[in-house]
Amino acid sequence: MPELPEVEIIKKGLLKKILGERILDVNTLFSGIVKGISIGRFKKEVINRKIIDIRRRGKNLLLFLDNGKILVIHFKLTGHALVASSDFEVDKEGRWLGENLHPYFLDPKNQFIRIIFLLTSNKKLAISDLRKFAYIKLFSQKELERFLKEYGPEPLEKDFSFEVFVKRIQKSQAPIKKVLMDQKIIAGIGNIYSDEALFEAKINPLTKANNLEKEQLKNLYKAIIEVLKKALAEKGTSISDFRDIEGKKGNYDLLRKVYQRKGERCFICGRKIERIKIGGRSAHFCPNCQK
């Protein structure tokens, strides 16, 4: 479940390892991962192109190619990127073979690799995705602009001021939990970090966004930034199967206060954490601390 911190971790890893590499070939083990264009055309556009920049917007990873096109990767629920530098091959089922691989590559989960980009310097970039919801799209600059225009501000950028936050939040009378996860209002927050931010700010997830008091808004604004920064410092959350590009887990699972802790005790007051449904999604909170 890569949210902003997880995709940022992936981006940072890729910047270090594959920036400036050229794509030599593409091996699609599940061609359905490429959307909006045929596999044939996709390969034609991508092969022999150099990766000249790597960025993130919300939960989207953006790989800029030297022909002006951009690979947009959305990891959805279970997607993640893996890079292997050692000399190895991939068998018919997509399993990674060879020596000197990180143990993760030998984990049974490597059967979920859906596409592999063969790069210069004998490197390989793979996208693993158990549930097949992740997608890769190829956009022109114009298409990318249009696509990204829909997204709200980046919560860790300077222009995400308290005033901007309040203005966007107060437009909605939906439960604050739902509003926080709306990518059009703020980009990059999903189920884990909305639960955690609401706990830090001591706000009940069902509270209507436009009913939040000034003090609550202040606390929530601070909590969002702090939670995201902390998760970033801890290399993300790996409750499900998020891994960094070397296959390593993040540590934020160990620090979470409410997410998927239903029935366990609140670290502050000892009451049991509850799980409710909001807009078809699960929300976890402490009924005592978040009234």
Place this chain on the structure above:
DNA sequence: TGCAGTGTTGCTTC
């Protein structure tokens, strides 16, 4: 064994 739960997004329905 069967079915709810998992989390993201876009599409359909009201």
Place this chain on the structure above:
DNA sequence: CGAAGCAACACTGC
């Protein structure tokens, strides 16, 4: 128009 519900998919846990 907005809100709600569900489908896309594959696996886990009760």
